[in-house]
Amino acid sequence: MSELGIPPAGNAAGRRLRGTWRGLRRFVRTQPLGAIALLLITTFVFAALFAPVLAPYDPIEQNREHLQGAPDGRFWMGTDDLGRDILSRVLYGARTSLLVSVATVAAGGALGTVIGIVSGYFGGSWIDTALQRVMDTIMAIPGLVLLLFVAALLGPSVLNTIIALSLLVVPSFNRVARGEMLRVREELYIEAARANGCGLWRILGRHGLPNLLAPMLVVLSLVFAIVMIAESALSFLGIGTPPPIPSWGRMLSEGSRYLEIAPWMVVFPGGVLTIAVLAFNLLGDALRDFFDPKQLR
């Protein structure tokens, strides 16, 4: 019973970190497309975080001498109908897009995952039935109608957009989390945990959640893409991010009027949005393949 044989804790964390690093290297090797997507997303996040440093101009400063200027050496992406620098607005627009997406996915994802795990653990019982009927109700509401309703009721604001979108993404997370938990709860280690005296939350938090994180990561990535499009669509319709906050959707709607005389007003925000959404979709697909046990050799 000597204590000498027991190494101190702490190198467990190091081991885990090395495991993550190895996993990342394997991901890059087996999923080149996913790795490119990951790189694009990292760039996108970087651009959003450091927009104030990177942007050459103030995104809402108007320049009367340079209305709808074509891209040149001074304004790389040109200027819009009020003479604002499009590159700066695209960079700041990334912030808005990222803020809304992250907040929505965090709030909706957390709620949906918790509901799904609890529902799955009690699969078949009245708790499961009650929770799933609530989810069905949310899914039955047309998304756009709910978003219009919230905008009309509470007025357009970033926070209201986040709230409405969060509610809409809850069922997506719920469905995957529940399905996975139905599988995990049959595992012997869940029964062992019960025999060991673990309570409900310890079982769900320590054994349930960690063992279904992989598929949740896939949903996360795909929902991220959907939310980005939804945010842009709402702003395009004028019920999302209110002006003058730069938003890709609003830039598209403003530029669509001048498509023939100033196409750069649409091309750049639209292109960046397309690339970002594509990257999240590709990452989601790559993660799904990566975690698919049939692909492991």
Add this chain to the structure above:
Amino acid sequence: MSSVAAPARAAGRQPAEDDLLCVRDLVKHFPVTRGLLGRTVANVRAVDGVSFRIGRGETLGLVGESGSGKSTVARLVLRLLRETRGEIVFAGHELTGMRAGELKRLRRRMQIVFQDPFSAFDPRMSIADVIGEPLRAHRLADGRSARRRAGELLELVGLTGTDLDKYPHQFSGGQAQRIGIARALATSPELLVCDEAVSALDVSVQAQVLNLLRRLQRELGLSYLFIAHDLNVVRYISDRVGVMYLGQIVEEGPADELLADPRHPYTRSLAAAIAGAGPPGSRRRVLARGEAPSPSDPPAGCRFHTRCPAAFGRCREEAPALRAVGPDRTASCHLLERPGQEART
């Protein structure tokens, strides 16, 4: 079933105050439902009137084919399943119908070792976390103290503290089962339920783990409910043996006596199957014929009559009661009915 169990209780060992576990008339039916409304169309009678007791420091072996309800008994005792009927008294506490909070306190005192240690461990947990979990769940230790205790337990089962930061898949089957035992011992239980704990191991490793279990029993005064399908293993470790067939105990008694001189035809067939000696022809006579019937539709009368080499008319109509067939021994067979006259097939 009470009419069956009553004579058994009178005839078997006298109820003792120091019994750690006492199970009476335990019944577990799994309903088979069909259709939208969940209509119950049948019941799988996994456990159908099982009674036994385990004294402190004693080992009861439970043998039987797969599907005989052994594992269900284990899960009922540990309250991982809710019984349909019956009583389970553990250390003087009636477990059936107990509130969750009270049950959690008693859970510390009874633990389980599973057949497949690899699937009984969360693959994402290090060994320190695996063994420390019952301690944290019961708030007996946390952080450093849980880790120290986990290290001590590893040494107790013959591994070293340097294994603490490894993950389950890095161990061999025998080592993993030692870790399973270490985890089960974390809360210093009095009763250890071993559900086919060595069945998945190589024979040589089996012997090592069995010796470990015996040593632990000696050192810690543990009681075992030892479930297995291998009679040799059960004979080696058990003080007493209960033979299960289709959800019922058909014979029970001291391990050596029971296997040396089985009374129930089913026990005879099991004992003959492991004896290994003699030409095949001489063994075939006592072997049970065919497969065990489904527990969702057990045969009427004696459940063994469809396979029994000595079955006669009465066996098909009337279920035999458990009766004393010697000091401290019980069996249920019509052939054993008259005192002094033993079943000879």
